[in-house]
Amino acid sequence: MSALEVEHLTKRFGSLVAVHDISLTVEPGELRAVIGPNGAGKTTLFNLVSGFFAPSAGSILFDGADITGVPAHRRVGLGMARTFQITEIFPELTVFENIRIVAEVAAGYRLRPWLNRSEKAELRGRIDETLALAALSGKADRVVGELAHGDQRVAEIAMALALKPNLLLLDEPTAGMGDQETYEITQLIRRLHKAGKLTIILIEHDMRVVFHLADRITVLDQGRLLAEGTPQEIAANAAVQTAYLGQAA
């Protein structure tokens, strides 16, 4: 059974077709990169998969079950977590508090007036584990909004991890980062992928990151699926080169 199956997915905004009849299948444990020029429909595809938008046509299967009509917050409960192109965190809270909110919601405690001792201990373990996995333990008491940009992105990924997802959607995790930060976040994603048997779908512009990490690459152009294959296949694909470099190349 595939981790994610997208079938003939289409999204129209008025006369603009942002995503046009896209089908793709991601296997469990796969690390898939989605690339394409600006406006190719990558983030719209993420918004459809995570439930932020309802598709105009087509269906989405997650772990074999049709989730096309399932609202975003319930997809989280099914094991799907995402990060955003623009960092979405709770800026005035500490790293620890950010992760704690996520962990409590994920554990189903969001309406609870209190937690008993064993629930608290279990939660604490989960938070510490997440902090360690993201290498944020040393910054747990820092206010997230005051961290460096790269650390804020890492904190956001850690928040997604605290949901214990099976499928993690990362929207341009290295956006706006310098070389060193990009390297560190690439290492982090690789480590998460290896450690957690996690299925990851990654939107990324930095080709070094894409070719370093991805098992398979999906290329979108103007809302359509242009190509799909291993990094080697994509690197050799003439249509992809045209889309990226223009006709003359």
Place this chain on the structure above:
Amino acid sequence: MTADQRKHLAVLAAIWAALLFAPYWMPFFGGYTALGSRVLVLGLGAMSVNFLLGFTGVLSFGHAAWFGLGAYACGLTLKHIALSTPLGLLAGTLVGGVAGALLGALLVRRRGIYFAMVTIAFGQVFYYIAFQWLSLTGGDDGLRGFARQPLDFGLFQIDLLHNDIYFYYFVLFCFAVAVGLMAFILGSPFGRTMIAIRENERRARFLGIPVELHIWIAFALSCFFMAFAGSLYALVNNFADPRMLHYSLSGDFVIMAVMGGMRTFWGPLLGAIVFVVLQDYISSVTVNWMSFIGLLIVLIVLFFPRGFLGMLRPRRTA
């Protein structure tokens, strides 16, 4: 225990000690016990508004509606149904709180200025009902003919009506219960979802928090606290009038919260102390007391945008 926790405990102890001994130190500064009771009740109102404003990030400009409904329901209960102070408080809290919870369900999809506008409109509806329904509410003259009753413990009674100090301690007890409950809720997993919604609603939604439901619960809780404060206010004055429902009072509560520091737990109480005490002193000198309060607000917004307590503690959330 960390240094932070020790400091926190010391501050808490100082606040409660100051409140506990208020009837004995206030006279040295020209205060009097009844003023202390008023400050506590209005402070509880400001804290209730701030429960929503400062911790969920939702601005209600009509919270006086639940305050006034509580006051009327408490007064009417004492006047027509039962001569019992606790029963009056219970009735006031339930009527105001349930009304707030029901109307709040219609509000939770609105945000920002639209939310504030609709809350004002709801508040004004209750204001005009109280103003017009002479036979029940006494209209513009207000509701008279009731008084707080002694607390009856079987073996002995506590006279709340004639002894201001007993009444102050009764109000302080009620205040402590309500504020303790508020702090408890804010420290719970549910309270942390409120703060998450304030910090980043989009993020909160994507974590799997049904934001509308949580805002509604926070709104309803805040209405119950507000109605409880309103019921106490009816007892403070032995009187209820339509101005307790009016949006200008809602505005006063918001001003108290903003002045004191809306991201802090105790800020609104400090705001209420400054507001009520200034009003009391200045209004004995000039009828234009509001212009002085206005000037103070301008200064605070310009120089202490986070309020009094917000300045002392640039960052702390719960």
